[in-house]
Amino acid sequence: MKLNMKKSFNLYNKIAVGIVTLVLFGACNKDFPNLLQNFNEAKDSPEIRDKVLLVIVDGLSGPAVQDIEPANLTTYTRNGLVTYGSLADPTTDFEVTNTSVAATLLTGVNSVKNKVNTDDLSVLNTAEYPTIFSQLKNIGTGRKSTFFTTSDNYANYLGKDAVVAKGADDKTVIASAIKNLSTDSADFNVVHLAQVEQVGRQYGFGKTVPQYVDAVTEVDKQVKELVESIKARQSYSHENWLVVVTSGKGATSTDPVTDFTAFGDAKRDTYTLMYSPKFSRKILPRPSAKDIPFAGNATRYTYASNNQVVSKLDDLNKFNMGAGSDWTITLFLKYNVANGSYVYPSFLSKRAAGFGGVGWNMFLEGGYWGINSSIAGQAFGPNINDGEWHALTTVIKRSGSQDSLYVFTDGTNASVSGKVSQVTVNANNLDNTAPLTIGYLGSDGNTNADISICNVQIYNRAFTFDEVKRYGGVTHIDQTFPFWNDLQGYWPGYDDVNTALLTEKTGRAGNFKIKGPVTWTSFNELVPFFQPPISESFFRQVPNAVDVPFMIYQWLGVTVQSSWNLDGKSWSPNYTQIRN
Known part of the structure; x- marks a missing residue:
């Protein structure tokens, strides 16, 4: 009797659990029409037809979409793979254009292959790289x-x-x-939409520009109308749709640039959403180049009496700078003891003795740095004794209408209070027979200095302020560097560890x-x-424009042949999991 009662109880319990499960599942499933039916049908079922809608929005900034949070696009992220920092x-x-990105989005190869890097589509290389x-x-x-599209060129x-x-405009294109x-x-x-770019060019880009916000909001409504028209199709229950919304180029920005990689270019910073009712939310954050460490080895220079560490060139005539030539000197320096305060030790010089005679010497004073020379007064940078690495750049410009000597620290022309970072130069000749020297220079400075130096560079050209900001923090230089031919001496030192060279x-x-x-x-x-080397894989942590065609082919069940030489890769969305 007890056994029969137990069996009956278990039966009732299973029925009750099943009813509750069906009720809950039905409630949760209201936002996903046909999801259960489509998900359970075999992908290769002859009744199911794979289809794709690609919406290309010119001038759609990824960060702006994230800030504006347009209602419908935000809703679609519940069932989408999305990034607010994809790369054009x-x-x-x-300089990317909407046209160059559109060429990439429709060929699956970068501009080197498809030949489009401006607004000129006549050079499009469809012979080797056909469109989708x-x-x-x-x-x-x-x-x-x-x-x-509204564009004759695109058409x-x-x-x-x-x-x-x-169509004549975006409204007629949408209709x-x-x-x-x-x-x-x-x-x-x-579907190609151009209005966001047109508004951005006229009024500006970003969440602080009302007209741009309105344009993005309008696109958001238009995307919803497109999706709703798909869901209203009579054949929708037998179709498998992927909706991709992505940018042409991103925004045009006048903000100061601090990230000189592709991620720091607002025009390359785009938005990409891949939406399907079968997906669950997956957000791909943009990585930061500031999270890449500066790693390596550097020579430690100490100044203790009769125990100094000094590096010298054998050729005494090397880097004689004459009377009328331009030069740029950059090096990385670090106080090994934070808050150290030193009295006039030289750290880079071409002079027999510091602070006198023909030549020049860079030196430390308290916690800041400066340069003394026979062609000008002293120029100074700010405090650098925080125990962190700093890029120190000196520019000697003598070939122009205004001859000056400048010092820059970490790409700025900042100076310690009461000092200046720019001084006028005279016509004196800097040539001498002292060797170029790193570290202790006889007759000057105290003996307590303890610093590390690496990445010494000397160019026979005067960098502009913008060039110092752009390139002064580059940690590794090779023949691809834009000023390689002007580089007359380069001693990184990273690989010389435990040697005397x-x-x-x-x-x-x-x-x-x-x-x-x-x-x-x-x-x-x-x-x-600093700008350490970055591998290609770093930029592939978010979808690139070249990836969109790859995903489209994959969705349509088309096998991408290696002979096509596409540059893209596949991305795996999160799928909703439904258990029986």
Whole structure:
């Protein structure tokens, strides 16, 4: 009897749990029409047709979308893979345009391959890299494509092998697309919208510009109208839709640049959403170049009596700077003891003795630095004795109308209070027979200094202020560097650890020989102004424009052939999990 009662109780319990589960599941499923039916049907079922809507919005800034939080796009992120920091292009080789990005979005290759890096589409290399429209036609799958745009250029050069509908403005483009999407059988549909860019050019970009916010809000409504027209299709229950909303280029910005990688270019900073009712939310944050550490080794220079560490060149004539030439000297320096205060020790010089005679010497005074020379008064930077790395740059400009000597610290012309960072130079000749020297210089300074120095560079040109800001923090220089041909001596020192040499990398100057009880410091630190090397994989942590075609092919069930030489990769969204 007890056994029968237990069986009955278990049966009732299972029925009750099943009813509750069905009620809860039904309540949760209201926002996802046809989700259960579509999810449970086999992907390769003949009743299911894969389809894609790609919306390209010119001038749509990823950070601005994140700040504005347009209602419908935000809702779609519940079922989407989204990033507010996708990349139109991962390089900094050219200024991206909406046109160059559109060429990438529709060919799946970068501008080096498709040849479009301006607004000129006539150079588009479709012979080697066909558009998605052409590729779908060429592989003979019977898939059809439509293209809605306001641009004659886009229609003529990008729209080949698609049914093109051209409108006078975004409103007519949307109306045409909605009408078509409601009934048409096309598998790949592209809608190109230009109004956000036009508004941005006229009024500005970003959340603080009301007109730009209104334009983004209007696009948000238009995207909803497109999605609703898809869901209203009679055949929708037998279709598998992916909706991609992405930017042409991003914003045009006048804000000061602090990140000189592709992520710091507002025009490359875009928005990408890949939406399907079958997805769950997945947000891909943009990585920061400021999170990449400056790592390596540096020579430690100490100044104790009769025990100094000094590096010198053998050639006494090297880096004689004459009477009328331009020069730029950059090095990285760190006080090994934070808050150290030193009285006039020189750390880089070409002079027989500091603070007198022909030549020049860079030195430390208290917690700040300066340069003394026979061609000018002294110029000073700010305090650098915080125990952190700093980039120190001296520019000697004598070939122009205003001859001056400048010092820059971490890309700024800041100076300690009461001092100046720019001084006028005279016509004196700097040539002398003293060797170029790093570290202790006889007859000056106290003996307590303890510093590390690396990445010494000497150029026979005067950098501009903008060039110092842009390149003064570059930690590794090679032949791709824009001023490599002007670089007359380069001693990074990173790989010379535990030797008595600083190896020169250009072949234009000799090695430094280190004397004294040399030791080396190793470091792995975040330095805001510095620009350590960044691998290509860093820029692939978020979707790039070249990835969008790859995802579209994948969604449509088209196998991407290696012979196509596409540059993109696939991204894996989170799928909703439904358990029976």
